[in-house]
């Protein structure tokens with residue numbers, strides 16, 4: 001549990017003398033810094049250090065100076081008061097490879113290119129109109145998931161895997177559904193591309209999460225001692241080939257059948273929109289490399305984040321059957337026992353929203369967000385943070401701080417229901433103005449895919465709970481052991497058995 005130390009934001013006695021006093025922190029060893037003392041779960045180690053050194057501390061990981069911020073008021077200074085200074089990233093070597101040296105949205109430096117890419121992404125893919133028009137594609141994947149679970153006949157189900165397959169199917173449909181379909185039609189090429197896309201996407205995330213000595217000792221980076229860079233080049237090269245293939249098909253398609261691809265309620269797939277894009281002010285298009293970098297971001301930022309959240313939610317629910325029961329009662333009330341879930345039902349499910357919020361509080365998939373990097377020296381909480389420092393916001397610790405949360409380590413979705421809970425809850429981005437709940441980050445670099453992430457998580461979770469009853473297999477005990485990586489995963493994948501819950505079995509086919 002957190003102690004008062006975490007909240008004691010002491011102003012250092014000599015801060016005014018030097019004006020450049022770094023935060024306190026452990027010394028570590030020469031050259032290696034604190035690296036040998038860090039365990040696999042960085043977010044937990046950082047919380048323990050915060051208990052000792054306070055809500056802002058520094059440590060060296062190899063040659064890299066890092067600062068960790070663990071209180072909402074200091075987080076606010078970083079992401080709001082000094083938002084522009086901290087709107088830069090510090091990509092590790094593997095991220096540098098897949099993003100073409102930071103030419104994507106997630107890792108490009110704050111500036112005109114980032115603004116343009118983010119604007120295109122948000123307008124073309126995340127606007128309500130686009131989201132609504134892509135709904136048939138999401139629905140198709142959810143229906144497929146239901147049929148597969150039903151046809152599995154109650155065997156054991158790896159919930160994270162099912163969620164991942166569904167989410168990646170939704171994403172590929174939105175990318176190039178108008179060009180290739182989702183790979184489940186008759187087109188053999190589409191099938192191969194779809195299958196390869198799924199396996200390459202998994203591999204990409206896995207390589208990105210590998211610890212890499214080059215990240216801590218830039219001087220050694222050119223030797224690529226563990227071969228992470230080489231492996232990332234190989235895997236992202238594979239993904240690039242898929243993107244190139246589909247982009248070429250899409251261009252052919254546009255030349256042969258101009259403006260014909262509007263088969264999703266008048267909305268083209270995302271790739272068509274990107275290829276047709278022209279900046280209103282400059283008339284410029286975006287380059288093929290920028291398109292591919294953006295697609296990489298969506299694959300990496302949008303898949304595991306969403307499917308892992310679904311797995312964590314199911315994991316908590318299986319350990320809290322009373323909460324699962326209330327959620328299923330809400331679903332029956334809103335949707336009825338003779339209908340499947342539609343996205344239009346989602347705003348009317350406040351209790352399910354509360355479950356997802358509580359899941360993201362206890363298991364934020366990015367417990368340290370994506371690290372920020374100040375473009376110039378800056379003061380936070382009276383301490384000096386030099387330019388180029390890697391700055392982590394430990395939201396995992398903030399989400400468990402007893403100053404802000406009653407009984408913080410327990411799963412209580414009710415805490416997110418308030419006197420307005422009669423009103424439909426519309427967004428996971430609740431607490432917009434406060435800084436003790438930041439599962440999607442905050443400020444200019446807040447998650448660019450929040451609307452889509454929210455829709456996918458809510459829709460898949462609602463369907464799993466409405467259509468099926470879930471239990472642990474005989475003799476299996478549930479747990480919530482977590483593993484730090486690109487996303488905060490479960491150590492032991494959640495395996496459950498399912499049984500149809502609705503009487504009308506034709507709804508499962």
Ligand code: HEM
Pocket residue numbers: 105106107118297298301302303305306309365366369370371439440441442443444445446447448449450452453454457
């Ligand atoms: C449950 C789902 C998701 C969670 C919890 C999540 C969380 C996050 C977090 C914590 C960040 C870093 C924010 C910061 O530094 O302040 C982020 C960034 C980002 N996310 Fe998500 N994300 C989710 C889904 C998605 C989806 C579905 C997409 C795309 C389709 C996406 C695309 C991105 C991108 C492009 C960025 C970088 C934004 C920038 O640097 O400007 N995310 N996300």
